[in-house]
Structures are given as structure tokens and as C-alpha cells.
Amino acid sequence: MKAAQCALLIGLALLAAGCVQSAEVNRLALIDLLALDAAEDGDIMLTAQVIMPTRLGVGPSSIAGEGAPFFLAQARGRTVAEALSNLQKRVPRQVFLEHLQMLVIGDELARRGLFPVVDFLIREQQVRTDLLVAVTPGEAAALLNIASPLPAVPGEAWNDLVRQERVAVSSVRNLFVALGEEGMEPFLTAIAPSSVQEPRGGANLGDMELIGAGLLRGDRLAGYLDRAEAIGLQLLLNDRPRTIVSVPADAVERYLHGQRGDSGTSGSHSHTSGANEDPEDTGLHPIHPRDLISLRLLxxxxxxxxxxxxxPTLRFRARLVLDVVNAASLLDVENVRVTAALERAAAELFQNHVAAALEKMKALNADAAGFGASFRRSRPQWWREMRDHWPELLQQVQLLYDIDVVVVRTGLATRPAGPEPHLQVPGRGGGSTR
Structure with a gap:
């Protein structure tokens, strides 16, 4: 009898289960993208991209294909919370932020200071901690008016693009942690609008592109890194960027012929050259004006x-694994000597990216790589004495480079796909001699 009563109570409890803050979908205003810009008198201008489900073919009265599946709504306030409250007065449905894909902050507001914005993001229950936060050199609201030609909902596409390309990805969680960590400054993903002309003189097709990273000094935007500098920053942070780099063939040839000394980088030691190999087996000189070998970072x-x-001196160690995706050169990438030279040239290229990021951080006086945090963890006593002088010490930071590059694959081709007369070279394919 008691077992039956327990089973009945459990069944009733399951039937009564539900969400604490549940709401009908047709009563919600789903916010896909949110833009924050500076307004007059120190206010914040909030622009929201509100999804229209009927334009996506959802619901009984759907009209898929009838224009953009979203509309823009704006409101102003002294804080983000106040601006959202004012936005609710203009939108007939309940504003819903759990579907938010990205928050874009305009340049002027970011330079004013982001502490009030971050405080709202970490307190609001509807905002996910993995929400992407980006900065744009112009007005953030201008980005939200872009109707991308490919995806129906731009926010989801932009979210996927940033996460897949992995160019200086910044989220609410990362931003909050970096703001609270001593000896490290935050950074934001930097995006900008782009346009492509339609064929035959049609209208411009708008979209968004990744341009690098925005560096903060404290909670204020200090400046921007370009794409190459952002790759260097990610390597300093042990965050693998999804990127393809192109190495000039003449740089590989200089390493082949011993015309370049050790520049502090090391190539792969997985390949060794035989004592009786003929240097002429490495291929012919470039014939293409832009003679490049493209490598993908795996x-x-x-x-x-x-x-x-x-x-302040730190040692930067890196082990990078790459494969060849395009050899626009007659250099034989199957030849072990060419591969070894290619690895050294690629190591030098990545070192240049890191060095460029370091110089830009010095110029902006923004320690986004956490050099100070590294000293704080390894030399706490020294850090306690010198923390107040770190902005001046950052200008003196030096790096010792130990970069090991390994090219593990060269693709399906066993020889360059150049003109046939140029491919009649002894030793083609693996560096073997005849």
C-alpha cells in the first residue's frame, strides 16, 4: 500500500514539473544580436535585433521569404538595465535574452569604459557566460542593420564564424576573469562591416568580417590588433587560432642554401637530410610572381x-603542427630538405606574429598576454614590490623564442601542379635521386 502511494506521489510530481520562469514562445521577443553605443550626456544607446519567427516559416501564419526575418528596436538609458527597461516599453512582447548570440560594443562606448556593461552581463540571469562580446571601430548599431545574404538569422552565423575561425574569441566569462586578474588586461573580438558587390552591378551584399582584436587598458579600449597580431596574441595565450599562413618560397630557399643564421627559432627535428643528397633535387626556382606555400595550423x-x-624576460615555447594545403611553388615539399627549411621559415613567420603582438601591446600599454600575471605566479615577492611599476616595466619586456614547427602532411599530391616542362626535375617526390 505504501509503495503504491509513493508511486502515485512520484507520478504526480513528474506531471507537475516545469520551468520556474517558463513563458510561451509566442509571448517572447527573441533578441538575436545586441549593440551598445555611446549616447549624449553619458547615456547608452541600445539597439536590439528582434527575431520575427513568422518570417522564418514558423507558426501557422508564417510568411517565409517575405523580407528580413528580424526588425530593429532602439532605446536609451543611463545604464544597460535602464535601456533594456525602456526597450521593453517599445516592444509588445517580453524581451528575452537567453537566445542572444553576440553583444557588439561601439568604439566610443568601449573607450569610455566597460565596467558598467560587464557588471550587468554577470548579474543578469538571462545572459549566458559564454555569450560572445565583440567591439567594432565604428557604431555597433550599424552592424545590426546588415542583412547577410546567406543565413536567415545573422546572429547565429556570426556566432559560428567567430567560434570556428577562433580569432581572439572573447566571452562574458573571459572578460570578467581578465578584468579581475592582476597583471593581465582583457581583449575583445574585433569585427567590422564588409560589403560585396553583386554580379552585374547589383546592390551591395552586407556582412561582417573579423578584423583582429581590441585591447583594453583596465576597462577602457586602448586600440586594435590586426589579424596577424591577433594570431600572435592567441599563441601567447596558448589558444590555437584556426588559420592558414603563407610562407614565401624565397624564405625557404634561403634556409635551404644556408644564407640565414639561427634567428632564435627552431624548425622540426623530425626530418633529417642524407649526406649524399643532391641540393639540385629540391626543385626549380620560382616562376610565379607570388611564389607561396600555404600551411594550415592543426x-x-x-x-x-x-x-x-x-x-623582464620570458621564454616563449611553442610546438606547432601544420600541413601543406597549397604549394604555389616549384619547390618540392616532399623533399626532406625542403620540408626542414619550410619548417624553419614557418617558425620565423610565427615568431614575427608574436613579436608584432608584443610591440603593439607595448605601444598601447595593454598587457593582454598576461606577462605580468606570469611574473606574479612565478615570482610573487618580486611582483608585490614591482606591481605598481608594471606599466613602465611592460615597455622593457623581452621574449626568448623556442618555436618548434612540424609539417606532418603535404596533401594528396606528390609533386607541384606546375607546367610539365618545369616538373622534369631529378629527385622529384620525396627527394630521392636517380
Missing amino acids: RATTSLAPVAPDP
Whole structure:
């Protein structure tokens, strides 16, 4: 009898289960993208991209294909919460932020200071901690008016693009942690509008593109990194960027012929050259004016370790695994000597990306790589004495490079796809001699 009563109570409990803050979908205003810009008198201008489900073919009265599946709504307030409250007065449905894909912040507001914005993001229950946060050099509201030609809902496409390309990805969680960590400054994904002319003189097709990263000093935007500098920053943070780099064939040839000394980088040691190999087996000289070998970064493991405090010096170690995706050169990438030279040239290229990021961080006085945090963790006593002087010490930071590049695959081709007369070279394919 007691077992039956328990089973009945459990069944009733299951039937009564539901969401605490449940709401009917047709009563919600789903916000896909949110833009924040600076307004007059220190106010914040909030622009929301509100999804129209009927334009997506959802619901009994759907009209799929009839114009853009969203509309824009704006409101102004002294804080983000106040602006959202004012927005609710203009939207007939309940504003719903759990579907939010990205928050875009305009340049002027970011330079004013982001502490009030971040405080709202971490307090609001509907905002996910993995929400992407980006900055744009112009007005953020201008981006929301773009109707991308491919996806029906731009927010989801932009979210996927940032996460797949992995160019300096910043989220609410990352932003909050970096703001609270001593010896490290936050950064934001930097995006900008782009346009493509339709064929035969049609209208411009709008979309968004990744342009790098925005560096903050404290909670204020200090400046921007370009794409190459952003790759260097990600390597310093042990965050693998999804990227393809192109190495000039003449740089590979200089390593082949021993015309370049050791520049502090090391190539792969997985390939060795035979003592009796003929240098002529490496292929012919370039015939294309833009003679490049493109490599895809597959894996990256990096670390930063302080080695000396005066001047602040750190050792940057990296192991990078790449494969060849395009050889617009007659250099034989199957030849072991060419591969070894290619690895050294690629290591130099990645070192240049890291060095460029370091120089830009010095110029902006923004330690986004966490050099100070590395010293704080490894030399706490020294850091306690020098933390107040770190902005000046950042200008003296030096890096020792230990970069190991390994090219693991060269694709399906066993020889370059150049003109046939140029391919009649002894030793083509793996560096073997005849």
C-alpha cells in the first residue's frame, strides 16, 4: 500500500514539473544580436535585433521569404538595465535574452569604459557566460542593420564564424576573469562591416568580417590588433587560432642554401637530410610572381615562463603542427630538405606574429598576454614590490623564442601542379635521386 502511494506521489510530481520562469514562445521577443553605443550626456544607446519567427516559416501564419526575418528596436538609458527597461516599453512582447548570440560594443562606448556593461552581463540571469562580446571601430548599431545574404538569422552565423575561425574569441566569462586578474588586461573580438558587390552591378551584399582584436587598458579600449597580431596574441595565450599562413618560397630557399643564421627559432627535428643528397633535387626556382606555400595550423601548444626580472624576460615555447594545403611553388615539399627549411621559415613567420603582438601591446600599454600575471605566479615577492611599476616595466619586456614547427602532411599530391616542362626535375617526390 505504501509503495503504491509513493508511486502515485512520484507520478504526480513528474506531471507537475516545469520551468520556474517558463513563458510561451509566442509571448517572447527573441533578441538575436545586441549593440551598445555611446549616447549624449553619458547615456547608452541600445539597439536590439528582434527575431520575427513568422518570417522564418514558423507558426501557422508564417510568411517565409517575405523580407528580413528580424526588425530593429532602439532605446536609451543611463545604464544597460535602464535601456533594456525602456526597450521593453517599445516592444509588445517580453524581451528575452537567453537566445542572444553576440553583444557588439561601439568604439566610443568601449573607450569610455566597460565596467558598467560587464557588471550587468554577470548579474543578469538571462545572459549566458559564454555569450560572445565583440567591439567594432565604428557604431555597433550599424552592424545590426546588415542583412547577410546567406543565413536567415545573422546572429547565429556570426556566432559560428567567430567560434570556428577562433580569432581572439572573447566571452562574458573571459572578460570578467581578465578584468579581475592582476597583471593581465582583457581583449575583445574585433569585427567590422564588409560589403560585396553583386554580379552585374547589383546592390551591395552586407556582412561582417573579423578584423583582429581590441585591447583594453583596465576597462577602457586602448586600440586594435590586426589579424596577424591577433594570431600572435592567441599563441601567447596558448589558444590555437584556426588559420592558414603563407610562407614565401624565397624564405625557404634561403634556409635551404644556408644564407640565414639561427634567428632564435627552431624548425622540426623530425626530418633529417642524407649526406649524399643532391641540393639540385629540391626543385626549380620560382616562376610565379607570388611564389607561396600555404600551411594550415592543426595543433598548437605554447607556454610562457619568466627567466629574468631585469629587464623582464620570458621564454616563449611553442610546438606547432601544420600541413601543406597549397604549394604555389616549384619547390618540392616532399623533399626532406625542403620540408626542414619550410619548417624553419614557418617558425620565423610565427615568431614575427608574436613579436608584432608584443610591440603593439607595448605601444598601447595593454598587457593582454598576461606577462605580468606570469611574473606574479612565478615570482610573487618580486611582483608585490614591482606591481605598481608594471606599466613602465611592460615597455622593457623581452621574449626568448623556442618555436618548434612540424609539417606532418603535404596533401594528396606528390609533386607541384606546375607546367610539365618545369616538373622534369631529378629527385622529384620525396627527394630521392636517380
